[in-house]
Amino acid sequence: MTERVNEVRDRLRACPEPSGHEGKTAAYLAAELRKAGCEVRETATGGHGVVGILKGAEPGPVVGVRGDIDALRHVVDGKEVCVHSCGHDAHAAMALALAEEAAKTGIRRGILKVFFQPAEETLAGARGMIEEGLTADLDYMFGIHLRPIQEAKAGQATAALWHGSSYQLEASVSGRTAHGARPHLGVNAIDAAVLVVNALNCVWENPVEGWSAKVTKFNSNSLISNAVPDGVDLVFDLRAQKNGVMESMLQKVSDMVINVPTGLGAVGTVKKSDGVPAAEYDPEAIALLEEAITAVLGREGLLPPIVTPGADDFHFYKRAKPSIKAGFVGLGADLTPGLHDPSMTFDANVLPDGVKILKYAVDKLLG
Ligand SMILES: [Zn+2]
Ligand SMILES: [Zn+2]
Known part of the structure; x- marks a missing residue:
């Protein structure tokens, strides 16, 4: 899985596409999800999105995990370039590895829906997924985002990233x-x-x-x-x-x-x-993610909640369906100099831990 998540991330990093134009990224992810044995839904509202679905034999909750997939346009040395400067290549890679790991063993009960959401940066992607009716059955929704080094270092994570x-x-x-x-x-x-x-x-x-x-x-x-x-x-x-x-x-x-x-x-x-909207999380979802982070990174790796003035369109999901129990992992990755900087780099060795944290939470609910 360690090799796989980095292979996927390298593949996505080599093909950065701006918000609303994620066609190649979405096609690649859809093909990989099908290979893994997931049911696949492709969307084109607000951008090019994909959902990988796994169903358990027994009834249970519907758990969503969201990785965003769009990149940002920058001007570097006088030339316009598209770069994954918000780390969405990493989020999509972790989400795909999670879907593949879950598909290997299958899930016992309920439904797992892994969302590869487009157009986060233009705040259109989550609303597209909602409009297409893909989130109407969710009971839980988890997100994950890399954090700048000032907020979290490699080996650390928070279970509650409070966006404004x-x-x-x-x-x-x-x-x-x-x-x-x-x-x-x-x-x-x-x-x-x-x-x-x-x-x-x-x-x-x-x-x-x-x-x-x-x-x-x-x-x-x-x-x-x-x-x-x-x-x-x-x-x-x-x-x-x-x-x-x-x-x-x-x-x-x-x-x-x-x-x-x-x-x-x-x-x-x-x-x-x-x-x-600002983040609204559920205490049960936060407690579950705290348990997952502690299991993967140890007690010393669990950071308290992080309040950030940054925004994320993830929070439209709960606004559309308030009963969704939402939680959001902020993953430390020694990320410098900062998000939305075209020279942004981070320690990719943390990505398998991100997958394990999400998998732990999913297994608790659906295993
Ligand atoms: Zn961003
Ligand atoms: Zn982002």
């Missing part, structure tokens, strides 16, 4: 144009939009909870500089470690976009808000 929620809210402010010499005849959309941005600095959530709200785009529609502009487009980037805090912020920012410009006679509109 991330939302982008797009808004516009419209006023009325007028000649630059006669501003009193118009309504300056920039004036009104600046007030909205200043109002954003008056958003407060509990300082004990992790959150932030900031403006990340501010574009006037004006093509000339000697007239009062009548339109501004804005984007707000919102982060929160808890879903309740995010809901509150979305409401406050939306209210400000709509209400603040009216003081100047301008009109604010929320055009769209989209994002990803």
Whole structure:
């Protein structure tokens, strides 16, 4: 298995495909799953995904394990390249090795579904799997992601990686144009939009909870500089470690976009808000993963829960079906200098341990 997981990872690393374009990766994984004896479902909603399915003879829970499979585009030395800089080649390799190991012996009860999820980076892949109805029967769902060395070293893992929620809210402010010499005849959309941005600095959530709200785009529609502009487009980037805090912020920012410009006679509109929920895990799933990590890495290898402001579309699964017992392993791999850096490297010797941790949890539920 040690050789196999690294062979698969090398194969995937040599063929990195960006979010939504994972065709070759998905075809390779589907072929390997069929060879192993898994039932295979291929998906094309939101990207190219694959699910390997094994069924036990006795009734039991439906357990999902998710490895993501997309890579990222970067510019290196002036050239555009695609790189597995988030380590999804490693996650897919561990998930495939898990499916193959489970297929060797078969599972006694319930159903194992190993998800090879596309388009994590664009937050479209999990929603694609959900739309295709592939997660409707899940009782458990486990994820795994390599961690930067600052969070976990090789030989360490956490059973609860607490991702934050991330939302982008797009808004516009419209006023009325007028000649630059006669501003009193118009309504300056920039004036009104600046007030909205200043109002954003008056958003407060509990300082004990992790959150932030900031403006990340501010574009006037004006093509000339000697007239009062009548339109501004804005984007707000919102982060929160808890879903309740995010809901509150979305409401406050939306209210400000709509209400603040009216003081100047301008009109604010929320055009769209989209994002990803924060992690919500189940104590039973966390306890099981802690037991699995301790069994594989020893007591000294088990890290406490890790809170990260980063987001992952894995959390759409539980949002779509709240009864899913979710857990997420953060696996240490001496990963430097960091995720999403095209020069990212890690110690691939940890991958078999990742497979063993997942297999331990699956065996407990389905063995
Ligand atoms: Zn990423
Ligand atoms: Zn990632």
